Amino acid sequence: xxxxxxxxxxxxxxxxxxxxxxxxxxxxxxxxxxxxxxxxxxxxxxxxxxxxxxxxxxxxxxxxxxxxxxxxxxxxxxxxxxxxxxxxxxxxxxxxxxxxxxxxxxxxxxxxxxxxxxxxxxxxxxxxxxxxxxxxxxxxxxxxxxxxxxxxxxxxxxxxxxxxxxxxxxxxxxxxxxxxxxxxxxxxxxxxxxxxxxxxxxxxxxxxxxxxxxxxxxxxxxxxxxxxxxxxxxxxxxxxxxxxxxxxxxxxxxxxxxxxxxxxxxxx
Amino acid sequence: xxxxxxxxxxxxxxxxxxxxxxxxxxxxxxxxxxxxxxxxxxxxxxxxxxxxxxxxxxxxxxxxxxxxxxxxxxxxxxxxxxxxxxxxxxxxxxxxxxxxxxxxxxxxxxxxxxxxxxxxxxxxxxxxxxxxxxxxxxxxxxxxxxxxxxxxxxxxxxxxxxxxxxxxxxxxxxxxxxxxxxxxxxxxxxxxxxxxxxxxxxxxxxxxxxxxxxxxxxxxxxxxxxxxxxxxxxxxxxxxxxxxxxxxxxxxxxxxxxxxxxxxxxxxxxxxxxxxxxxxxxxxxxxxxxxxxxxxxxxxxxxxxxxxxxxxxxxxxxxxxxxxxxxxxxxxxxxxxxxxxxx
Numbered sequence: 001x002x003x004x005x006x007x008x009x010x011x012x013x014x015x016x017x018x019x020x021x022x023x024x025x026x027x028x029x030x031x032x033x034x035x036x037x038x039x040x041x042x043x044x045x046x047x048x049x050x051x052x053x054x055x056x057x058x059x060x061x062x063x064x065x066x067x068x069x070x071x072x073x074x075x076x077x078x079x080x081x082x083x084x085x086x087x088x089x090x091x092x093x094x095x096x097x098x099x100x101x102x103x104x105x106x107x108x109x110x111x112x113x114x115x116x117x118x119x120x121x122x123x124x125x126x127x128x129x130x131x132x133x134x135x136x137x138x139x140x141x142x143x144x145x146x147x148x149x150x151x152x153x154x155x156x157x158x159x160x161x162x163x164x165x166x167x168x169x170x171x172x173x174x175x176x177x178x179x180x181x182x183x184x185x186x187x188x189x190x191x192x193x194x195x196x197x198x199x200x201x202x203x204x205x206x207x208x209x210x211x212x213x214x215x216x217x218x219x220x221x222x223x224x225x226x227x228x229x230x231x232x233x234x235x236x237x238x239x240x241x242x243x244x245x246x247x248x249x250x251x252x253x254x255x256x257x258x259x260x261x262x263x264x265x266x267x268x
Numbered sequence: 269x270x271x272x273x274x275x276x277x278x279x280x281x282x283x284x285x286x287x288x289x290x291x292x293x294x295x296x297x298x299x300x301x302x303x304x305x306x307x308x309x310x311x312x313x314x315x316x317x318x319x320x321x322x323x324x325x326x327x328x329x330x331x332x333x334x335x336x337x338x339x340x341x342x343x344x345x346x347x348x349x350x351x352x353x354x355x356x357x358x359x360x361x362x363x364x365x366x367x368x369x370x371x372x373x374x375x376x377x378x379x380x381x382x383x384x385x386x387x388x389x390x391x392x393x394x395x396x397x398x399x400x401x402x403x404x405x406x407x408x409x410x411x412x413x414x415x416x417x418x419x420x421x422x423x424x425x426x427x428x429x430x431x432x433x434x435x436x437x438x439x440x441x442x443x444x445x446x447x448x449x450x451x452x453x454x455x456x457x458x459x460x461x462x463x464x465x466x467x468x469x470x471x472x473x474x475x476x477x478x479x480x481x482x483x484x485x486x487x488x489x490x491x492x493x494x495x496x497x498x499x500x501x502x503x504x505x506x507x508x509x510x511x512x513x514x515x516x517x518x519x520x521x522x523x524x525x526x527x528x529x530x531x532x533x534x535x536x537x538x539x540x541x542x543x544x545x546x547x548x549x550x551x552x553x554x555x556x557x558x559x560x561x562x563x564x565x566x567x568x569x570x571x572x573x574x575x576x577x578x579x580x581x582x583x584x585x586x587x588x589x590x591x592x593x594x595x596x597x598x599x600x601x602x603x604x605x606x607x608x609x610x611x
Contacts, residue, residue: 070508086354088551090550097497
């Protein structure tokens with residue numbers, strides 16, 4: 001369980017998040033959605049332990065203020081929107097740094113090599129191990145970073161409880177095939193007992209893959225619940241400030257389409 | 269695999285270059301028999317005392333000093349580049365060397381007047397110790413400026429370091445302005461760098477400073493690797509950022525201050541050695557840091573050989589040799605591998 005109670009974050013005097021209550025369960029994929037500047041990324045960063053905050057954030061029941069960096073790292077991996085590397089590492093070196101982040105694992109060299117290969121296969125980057133990270137496209141880099149994060153928290157559950165995957169717009173730079181691939185990977189991590197919290201812009205992918213949706217607007221929660229309950233015409237239109245229509249596919253998955261009224265979609 | 273092989277080759281090169289450096293010089297001496305006698309493997313019959321002194325009391329401490337200073341400069345460079353996530357960072361750039369130089373020049377110019385009591389108390393160690401204090405002081409001031417609410421901003425530190433270095437340079441310039449002819453000669457020789465003053469006494473005075481800082485640098489490897497992904501990502505990977513920064517900064521200050529103290533301003537080792545090694549074995553700090561130490565040692569021992577032999581019996585300041593070899597080599601690499609530096 002990742003929980004926040006009365007979470008308030010402010011930079012200088014500007015309040016970004018005001019009194020947010022948030023809960024994400026392990027074994028499910030929780031999506032945070034909302035318009036630009038609504039505080040999605042700030043909420044994710046606060047949950048990661050990056051930001052000074054008031055209120056309480058608990059990771060698997062423990063207040064994160066009492067957790068050290070390596071204790072947090074053992075429980076959750078974080079994929080940022082973009083990761084710049086300052087030195088010419090190869091793809092396999094990048095992924096391997098994820099494994100050794102918490103010190104050398106007990107299973108030695110051979111396993112480490114296999115783990116890197118498995119992680120690269122999981123993000124559809126077989127054969128990229130020897131390439132230079134800086135020579136890859138944006139979407140490929142993002143998948144390499146995802147492989148690194150996966151290596152850090154490889155087993156979704158262990159004796160000390162579930163592990164967590166925190167993703168900030170994981171699919172925004174990917175083509176549609178890899179968008180689906182990454183979402184399936186995240187959903188699979190959740191199915192195997194881990195927890196996933198993702199900031200997403202794509203409402204259709206959200207409707208397809210999320211178990212729980214939190215809609216944010218101006219630093220406050222507008223709606224929260226399973227997609228079927230939280231993603232209504234009214235809630236989405238209020239959150240994003242434009243007219244949106246929700247429909248259902250034959251599979252019962254939802255889809256979201258903009259509803260244009262004589263070109264006045266923004267600001268009414 | 270490749271990185272380990274390179275480490276092994278570098279270790280062998282260090283031993284070979286040290287042996288060669290003992291043998292080469294303006295004075296011919298039977299190096300091997302003397303060393304074997306020294307190690308207790310030979311009874312030393314037929315060896316002259318003057319040969320023994322040249323090898324064991326003049327060249328050996330000088331080679332060891334060269335190796336230590338080279339390793340310290342190269343590793344400080346590698347650690348600072350990792351810390352600042354910038355392949356162009358160097359203790360020379362953030363004012364650590366400039367602070368150390370200011371300390372040394374202060375003693376040369378003001379040692380007889382303002383700092384007379386200090387100079388009298390510290391004796392022959394007055395200049396090295398002042399250089400060391402200058403390096404440590406500038407690092408401390410820099411660190412205080414760049415640290416707010418217990419977090420150190422690398423960008424602030426880089427900019428503040430440049431400003432601080434310029435200020436130390438201005439103060440040094442002021443001292444040079446008021447210096448007399450005798451002092452000017454001393455300053456210019458010292459500032460070009462030389463290992464000519466190496467003695468066992470000096471070796472043992474800087475060893476306790478340089479050795480721990482080199483050991484600490486190796487311990488930093490994992491943290492610096494994670495730091496290459498940015499500060500936030502490093503914390504997400506479980507690195508305790510402040511501990512890594514504190515250790516790195518103190519190790520850099522100690523190693524650089526001690527090096528400048530005993531050998532003056534030797535430039536270019538801290539930038540060129542890690543850069544060459546990144547091209548050879550990649551940027552993984554677990555290999556890069558020890559390899560930098562070894563190659564730095566080889567480079568400086570080699571440069572010192574040249575400085576001793578190129579215009580015998582006079583000696584060229586070693587700073588001239590390192591820059592004269594280092595700068596063109598560095599430019600050649602940049603031209604060959606255009607675009608490898610990503611700022």
